Amino acid sequence: MTELGNQEHGATEFAARLSQIRARIAGAAQACGRAESDIELIAVSKNLDDHHITTALNHGLRVFGENRVAEAEEHWAHRRAQFPDVKLHLIGPLQSNKIKRAVALFDVIETVESAEQIDEIAGQCARQNRSLSCFIQVNIGAEPQKSGVAIADLPRLAAYARAQNFPIDGLMAIPPQGAPAGLYFGLLKKLGAREGLERLSMGMSNDYPTAIAFGATSIRIGTALFGERKQIPPP
Ligand SMILES: *Cc1c(COP(=O)(O)O)cnc(C)c1O
Numbered sequence: 001m002t003e004l005g006n007q008e009h010g011a012t013e014f015a016a017r018l019s020q021i022r023a024r025i026a027g028a029a030q031a032c033g034r035a036e037s038d039i040e041l042i043a044v045s046k047n048l049d050d051h052h053i054t055t056a057l058n059h060g061l062r063v064f065g066e067n068r069v070a071e072a073e074e075h076w077a078h079r080r081a082q083f084p085d086v087k088l089h090l091i092g093p094l095q096s097n098k099i100k101r102a103v104a105l106f107d108v109i110e111t112v113e114s115a116e117q118i119d120e121i122a123g124q125c126a127r128q129n130r131s132l133s134c135f136i137q138v139n140i141g142a143e144p145q146k147s148g149v150a151i152a153d154l155p156r157l158a159a160y161a162r163a164q165n166f167p168i169d170g171l172m173a174i175p176p177q178g179a180p181a182g183l184y185f186g187l188l189k190k191l192g193a194r195e196g197l198e199r200l201s202m203g204m205s206n207d208y209p210t211a212i213a214f215g216a217t218s219i220r221i222g223t224a225l226f227g228e229r230k231q232i233p234p235p
Contacts, residue, residue, distance in 0.1 A: 014055050017225055021208075025219070028212035039212055042089055042201070044222030045075055047229040056225070057083060065110075065220050067092025069102050076105065091172070091201075091220055093147045100124050103132065110135040110172040110201050113149045115160045122166055133169045135201055136161075138191060140184045141176035148173065151191065158195040170199025170217065181207040185214035 021041070029036045044065040045053050053075055056064070062085050066072035069090070076088055089108040094117060102109060103124035112118060112134045125131060136157060139148035149157050154171075161168045171192045175184035185202050192200055203211025205224035212219065222229060 011055050015059060018059055021221060021224055024209055028209035032213050038217060040218040042218055042220045043225055044220050046071060048226055052226050063087045065089040065091040069098040072105055096120060103128055103130055106132060108133045111137040111147060113137050113147060115157060118161055118164060118166050122164060134167060135170045135172040136168055138171055138173045138188060140173035140188055141179065143176055154191060168197060170197050170201060172201035182210050182214060185211050189215040
């Protein structure tokens with residue numbers, strides 16, 4: 001196939017995947033008495049060739065997740081003016097030396113995990129006259145290699161944010177691989193309720209219907225929407 005032919009084929013496939021995902025979201029929401037409109041679909045556009053993003057935009061998607069600041073700038077900096085209604089979520093770890101750029105680009109930072117980050121994000125928001133929404137990432141399975149605040153440290157971090165008047169809107173987590181995700185989704189919901197945080201970013205391609213049953217308000221979908229992505233070694 002020609003490159004253009006490939007992309008057209010890709011667009012048809014994308015439309016089919018998107019309608020399947022929407023149908024599963026609707027089914028999962030209905031099964032637990034929730035409104036489909038309460039569940040935000042975040043299209044995870046990391047590690048993808050640029051034409052996938054154009055396809056997603058052409059299909060009306062406006063909420064995207066990226067896990068690296070530099071790649072997100074490549075994907076989105078030149079599109080911001082054309083698509084002012086796009087909302088970008090940072091869903092990967094936030095390094096201290098990238099906070100300035102992250103605050104400039106993202107609308108939501110889902111991966112806050114320390115008081116130092118809260119101070120630096122608040123400082124950059126003031127300097128850049130930006131306001132954004134933040135989530136605390138919880139290391140829900142207590143995995144040494146995963147980011148996020150430990151469950152035991154969450155109350156202190158949430159209290160710190162409240163004391164600073166720093167906007168934390170919810171919690172985000174990635175359950176351990178191979179474990180029954182529902183246990184972890186249920187735990188995250190309980191932790192959120194304890195802190196008075198209503199938004200929950202949980203659920204990915206393999207487990208989003210379960211996450212919806214346990215109260216997810218945002219689901220982060222990459223593979224199920226775009227197909228397999230390129231494997232990029234960690235930085
Ligand atoms: C890559 C990624 C996703 C999307 O994962 P899929 O399994 O491809 O849907 C969701 N959340 C985070 C934090 C990710 O890094």
